[in-house]
Amino acid sequence: MKDKKTNNSDGANAKQTDLERNRSNADGQFMTTDQGLKINDDNNQLKAGERGSALLEDFILREKITHFDHERIPERIVHARGSGAHGYFELYKPMGEFTKAKFLNDTSVKTPIFIRISTVAGSRGSTDLARDVRGFAIKFYTQEGNYDLVGNNMPVFFIQDAMKFPDLVHAVKGEPHNEIPQAASAHDTFWDFISLMPESMHMIMWTMSDRAIPRSLRMMEGFGVHTFRFINDKNESHFVKFHWKPKLGTHAVVWDEAQKISGKNSDFHKLDLWEAIDKGDFPEWELGVQIIPEADEHKFDFDLLDPTKLVPEELVPVTIIGKMVLDRNPDNFFAETEQIAFHPGHVVPGIDFSNDPLLQGRLFSYTDTQLSRLGSPNFHEIPINRTIAPMHNHQRDGHMRQEINPGRVSYHPNSLGGGCPFQAKASEGGFTSYDERIDARKVRARSTSFADHFSQATLFYNSQTDVEKNHIIKALRFELGKVETVAIRKRTLGLLDQVDPTLAKKVAEGLGLEVPQPEKPMNHGVGADADDAQEPIKKTQKIKNSDALSMVKNPTLTDTIATRQIAFLCAAGVTGKSVDTMKKALEDAGAMVKIVAPHLGSIKTAEGKDLAVDQSYMIAASVLFDGVFIPDGENAAALKDMDEVKEFINDSFKHCKFIAAEGTGVDVLKNTDAKPDADAGVLTNQNVGDQKFVKNYIAKLGTHRFWEREKAV
Ligand code: HDE
Secondary structure: HHHHHOOOOHHHHHHHHHHHHOOOOOOOOOOOOOEEEEEOOOOOOOEOOOOOOOOOOHHHHHHHHHHHHHHOOOOOOOOOOOOEEEEEEEEEOOOOOOOOOOOHHOOOEEEEEEEEEEEEEOOOOOOOOOOOOOOEEEEEEOEEEEEEEEOOOOOOOOOOOOOHHHHHHHHHOOOOOOOOOOOOOHHHHHHHHHOOOHHHHHHHHHHHHHHHHHHOOHHHEOOOOOOOOEEOOOOOOOEEEEEEEEOOOOOOOOHHHHHHHHHHHHOOHHHHHHHHHHHHOOOOEEEEEEEEEEOOOOOOOOOOOOOOOOOOOOOOOEEEEEEEEEHHHHHHHHHHHHOOOOOOOOOOOOOOEEEOOOHHHHHHHHHHHHHHHOOOOOOHHHHHHHHOOOOOOOOOOOOHHHHHHOOOOOOOOOOOOOOOOOOHHHEEEEEEOOOOOOOOOEEEEEEEEEEEOOOOHHHHHHHHHHHHHHHHHHHHHHHOOOOOOOOHHHHHHHHHHHHHHHHHHHHHHOOOOOOOOOOOOEEEEOOHHHHHEEEEEEOOOOOOOOHHOOOOOOOOOOOOOOOEEEEEEEOOEEOOHHHHHHHHHHHHOOOOOEEEEEEOEEEOOOOOOOOEEEEOOOOOOOOOOEEEOOOOHHHHHHHHHOOOHHHHHHHHHOOOEEEEEHHHHHHHHOOOOOEEEEHHEEEEEOOOHHHHHHHHHHHHHHHOHHHOOOOOO
16 A cells, blocks of 8 residues: 555655755665764674773774763653654645735645654653543644644643643652652542642543543544634734544544553554554544634633633634645654654744733743753754754854854844845744733733633533443543542542532442532632632533534544454454455455464465464454454354453453454354344344445444443443
């Protein structure tokens, strides 16, 4: 499928050429030192005699070891674990009415992009399947300079003010005395903090939902989170919210599955993204915007500047304006994915900030953190960070400066350099900040319009299907069950009670607790200090239910099974026709089939042909697949009593996956929980190779999971 790879556009080529300048190609080359000296022996250090001590003179050994000793740089304080990819952004329709940003006006330009998707809490080596928010950061290499849209896979955040970010991160990370747990929010300090921060309740609903355990990085929505501004060439401002809608739909795994995947393959998401791009199954997202005129700023039940609130799509529809395609894996993880430096303050003319106090804090943080992570103010010169637009200014020197600036002039204004480089007027593409009028007292306070912490949490909870609600309840039982301090559990139940009393009651049952009498939660954000802290309020929202918030009801859901992984449980004697018919139909629909058998190599089919084996039962596990098929044949006799096969099928059943068995393959189900029953998502067929059966299985797989099988809490 490699030939599916398309050549990138002009812009994308420009970035590629730029990166190529720094790409080392050792094919057919001699090995050298960093100074270009050809190396004669890379296996032995210089010694005094064959058994002698090392000689300090060995500059080649010292160079190699010194470089190795300094190979690591500090990992990101948050979002340490990430996966990256190259791609491009293509605009569907010019947005000139709202923004003058050139890449949002010219549909003929493909803008090169680099994306980094990450978990937040864990270290670089932690598991992909942690219950966590996913970072969703895109660098657009536009012709007017770099634009970074540094968002998440959830549209809201835990806190309203940047002042609380270090506290949030300290609370969620491993506890400082023993650094336990790794990449998990299920511990006392996190819930202690949350139980004292009612403003986090909406985000808690999202992180306790299945959005926090995506099936694939390719199957998540992305959001800009904050309200931004679009500025047009008349200097008119509109508020804007950014959305990324995945072409493959929004899907998740279940929590038991997530925990097992972490054991079986902690790089599950990284590998999934890598393999899809490598095979030519390029992931795509459409970019959507919600646009709100300035005049409507105060028309909502919530404050547009409050990052714990979303704008329901029922109030302001999402307009799709373009798409992003990921079509190339990085050449080098460190040079690209690790060294890329995002910053919400990297904007281009036509895009500007709102006064969201979380966004305002972020505008300081990102350059600051690169200084300690990448170690130099010249991080913009690293190839992955370099703009494709011309770059000229009077900034000079610093660690690892690459640019060689000739001449005497490094100041502005100057006459010796002919006044160069020049400032650009707005009409020439110079960036000007939106001239918002500001006339205010200097205060440390939060607007009372931020004080409603519960009604959108309730909106989110009410918008979920019963299955999704059950998953939230179970997640909260798990998380709070891991909390040792009973007072923290109770305090959290008190907050959940304000979101939905039934939710609180069901979580409480699992914890063996009563929902506490309504205690007045303090709102630490409102008021100048704890003495005049106010109670949070709950406003009635106009919207009671929003399908876009549910993964199951989401209107953008598609029934594609493209890139879904299906395991065929096989052994010697399997009927080739049964395998081939199902395999062809699944692959035609875009799915990927893996032949699983007792050993690697190949097995003989009933027809006497060799069938190549992809994985043995030692490696394969149901949690790494989306569906399972047991073909007809003598294989059934061998598989029936294998513990690995029973576990495979039982897990598939438990995790609500669609199971199909054909001919004697049906016998394998006998010793498992998956009793043949089409109404229970266990499909069987006696007429080997029947196309109707195959089509039906594919249609079922398109619905992702058979949730009805799951027992309610
Ligand atoms: Fe970040 N965040 N953040 N953040 N953030 C970082 O920057 C920070 C916030 C997000 O793949 C850091 O280069 C503060 C919200 C992503 O490289 C750091 C605040 C959202 C990434 C930082 C926030 C994000 C980061 C760590 C509160 C969603 C990964 C390393 C005011 C809209 C980018 C780095 C990548 C990374 C600070 C809150 C998204 C420390 C102070 C809200 C996707 O600068």
